[in-house]
Amino acid sequence: MQQVPKVKVLLAEDDLSLGYVIKDNLIDAGYEVILCPDGQSAIDKFDKNDFGICLLDVMMPNKDGFAVARKIRQLSDMVPILFLTARSMEEDKIKGFQSGADDYITKPFSIQELLMRMEVFLRRTRKMHSDKSLSFTIGKLNFSYTDLKLKIDKEVFNLTQKEADLLKFLCEHSNRILKREEVLLNVWGKDDYFLGRSMDVFITKLRKYFKADPEVNLETIHGVGFRFNTPTTG
Amino acid sequence: MQQVPKVKVLLAEDDLSLGYVIKDNLIDAGYEVILCPDGQSAIDKFDKNDFGICLLDVMMPNKDGFAVARKIRQLSDMVPILFLTARSMEEDKIKGFQSGADDYITKPFSIQELLMRMEVFLRRTRKMHSDKSLSFTIGKLNFSYTDLKLKIDKEVFNLTQKEADLLKFLCEHSNRILKREEVLLNVWGKDDYFLGRSMDVFITKLRKYFKADPEVNLETIHGVGFRFNTPTTG
DNA sequence: GGGTCCCCTTAACTAGTACTTAACCATTTT
DNA sequence: AAAATGGTTAAGTACTAGTTAAGGGGACCC
Numbered sequence: 218m219q220q221v222p223k224v225k226v227l228l229a230e231d232d233l234s235l236g237y238v239i240k241d242n243l244i245d246a247g248y249e250v251i252l253c254p255d256g257q258s259a260i261d262k263f264d265k266n267d268f269g270i271c272l273l274d275v276m277m278p279n280k281d282g283f284a285v286a287r288k289i290r291q292l293s294d295m296v297p298i299l300f301l302t303a304r305s306m307e308e309d310k311i312k313g314f315q316s317g318a319d320d321y322i323t324k325p326f327s328i329q330e331l332l333m334r335m336e337v338f339l340r341r342t343r344k345m346h347s348d349k350s351l352s353f354t355i356g357k358l359n360f361s362y363t364d365l366k367l368k369i370d371k372e373v374f375n376l377t378q379k380e381a382d383l384l385k386f387l388c389e390h391s392n393r394i395l396k397r398e399e400v401l402l403n404v405w406g407k408d409d410y411f412l413g414r415s416m417d418v419f420i421t422k423l424r425k426y427f428k429a430d431p432e433v434n435l436e437t438i439h440g441v442g443f444r445f446n447t448p449t450t451g
Numbered sequence: 452m453q454q455v456p457k458v459k460v461l462l463a464e465d466d467l468s469l470g471y472v473i474k475d476n477l478i479d480a481g482y483e484v485i486l487c488p489d490g491q492s493a494i495d496k497f498d499k500n501d502f503g504i505c506l507l508d509v510m511m512p513n514k515d516g517f518a519v520a521r522k523i524r525q526l527s528d529m530v531p532i533l534f535l536t537a538r539s540m541e542e543d544k545i546k547g548f549q550s551g552a553d554d555y556i557t558k559p560f561s562i563q564e565l566l567m568r569m570e571v572f573l574r575r576t577r578k579m580h581s582d583k584s585l586s587f588t589i590g591k592l593n594f595s596y597t598d599l600k601l602k603i604d605k606e607v608f609n610l611t612q613k614e615a616d617l618l619k620f621l622c623e624h625s626n627r628i629l630k631r632e633e634v635l636l637n638v639w640g641k642d643d644y645f646l647g648r649s650m651d652v653f654i655t656k657l658r659k660y661f662k663a664d665p666e667v668n669l670e671t672i673h674g675v676g677f678r679f680n681t682p683t684t685g
Numbered sequence: 686g687g688g689t690c691c692c693c694t695t696a697a698c699t700a701g702t703a704c705t706t707a708a709c710c711a712t713t714t715t
Numbered sequence: 716a717a718a719a720t721g722g723t724t725a726a727g728t729a730c731t732a733g734t735t736a737a738g739g740g741g742a743c744c745c
Contacts, residue, residue, distance in 0.1 A: 288683070291625060291626060291681070291683045292626065292683060293627075294623065294624050294627065337479070363627070363628065364627070364628060365628065365672065365675070377673070377674065377702090377703060377704085378674055378675055378703090379703075379704070380703095411705065411706065412705085413721095414705080414706070414707090414721090415704065415705055415706080417721060417722065417723085418704085418705080418706095418722090418723080418724090419704090420721090420722085421722060421723060421724090424722095437720095437721070437722090439712085439713060439714080439720070439721075440713085440714080440719085440720070440721095611691085611692060611693085612692090613692080613693070645694065645695065646694085647731095647732095648694080648695070648696085648732090649693070649694050649695080651731095651732060651733065651734085652693085652694080652695095652733090652734080652735090653693090654732090654733085655732095655733060655734060655735090658733095671731095671732070671733090673701085673702055673703070673731070673732080674702080674703070674704095674730085674731070674732095
């Protein structure tokens with residue numbers, strides 16, 4: 218149906234009968250939906266590398282929609298947030314809470330209208346999302362290119378830009394043989410003897426990080442290049 | 452819909468497919484856009500309306516961007532003018548045409564970049580889009596952008612406008628890596644070596660304020676930029 | 686009109702970092 | 716065994732950023 222992975226929607230709505238209606242309709246429309254019955258649980262579920270859009274009811278027990286939005290904004294300023302508000306709410310109050318790309322939709326709304334609003338947001342952020350918040354899961358390791366962080370079991374390595382560039386390239390081409398020349402041209406932009414030796418130094422550094430997960434290893438193909446072996450399940 | 456009147460943009464661009472793309476994106480971003488396919492019609496449209504900003508393609512049939520700019524300058528010396536130029540153009544030639552608040556942006560540019568540049572300009576002339584009273588809580592610190600005040604435990608620092616602009620930007624994008632270039636484009640409007648050093652001076656100043664709260668810190672990501680680390684719990 | 690103040694930019698010096706180069710050793714290939 | 720390739724560590728170097736102070740332009744005031 219969709220070659221692209223489904224967009225994940227964080228839906229926070231305390232009226233569960235309404236929540237399920239929205240959820241089912243969004244699933245029908247090809248989204249993946251996580252429904253939370255209150256504000257706090259929405260915050261707990263949130264993960265910036267995971268969700269494409271957040272739909273937050275404004276009036277909820279245990280942290281209202283605005284509080285949740287502020288929290289989410291601290292964690293990601295990219296993800297679009299759409300408020301679901303009751304008609305009774307004054308516009309000023311809502312406006313005041315808007316920041317950046319946020320919008321709101323007044324209950325009762327049609328699913329069509331909701332889907333349209335969501336599309337507008339997603340169209341706007343899809344490009345950025347696809348190249349701005351890159352993260353990879355490599356075995357037990359989690360690598361966020363945008364944060365320059367490589368995590369394993371709570372241990373965090375702060376990478377330099379070059380290390381991250383190299384690792385990103387390896388991740389994007391894992392489990393196949395990469396010629397030295399290929400890596401150099403793509404990551405350094407040119408290929409000469411000294412940069413080749415420089416690359417070897419970086420390879421050593423990356424291997425130190427990978428020690429933590431024996432399933433992940435950077436194999437040398439003598440005279441040719443490397444192969445970044447990673448578990449392929451999942 | 453919006454209580455604040457929308458900012459009107461005069462967009463002169465002879466490549467209509469590009470013109471429509473820009474127009475649609477600007478409308479999405481909340482602007483009102485008048486698109487003109489050549490220089491003369493841009494001049495005709497100009498005096499009839501009160502525009503907040505002009506975006507002029509340099510190379511156009513029937514009066515080029517510079518000619519249009521001269522004409523507009525006769526009618527108003529306040530309105531910001533932003534040129535859209537082809538990469539091939541020599542910088543000197545463009546610089547020569549700059550006057551006062553004018554700037555230029557080189558094609559191809561991202562809509563993000565265009566919006567950022569426009570924002571910087573508009574902020575300079577009119578007092579912000581609609582932030583009546585922007586304030587942030589950062590750990591133990593309390594920052595009121597509108598009052599230019601940073602408070603901690605009864606101690607108050609009076610910030611300058613630039614300090615506040617920078618801090619506001621950092622607050623709005625905390626806990627993620629911000630490239631130097633990104634900060635410069637957003638806060639200063641352009642990115643060159645000296646402004647970069649100027650930014651470093653401001654960074655030093657802000658860090659002095661943050662000394663009061665160890666939970667808040669402005670981390671350097673060497674060779675990349677900064678990350679404004681603020682507590683996210685609570 | 687000149688002086689003063691304020692704030693931003695530029696300069697200058699210092700400190701620190703990341704990448705390259707070198708050196709030496711290990712492994713593989715011929 | 717000799718030669719080539721790659722692993723590893725350390726030294727070297729260019730660059731980046733921190734910091735403080737000196738310039739310099741604009742606003743305000745007398």
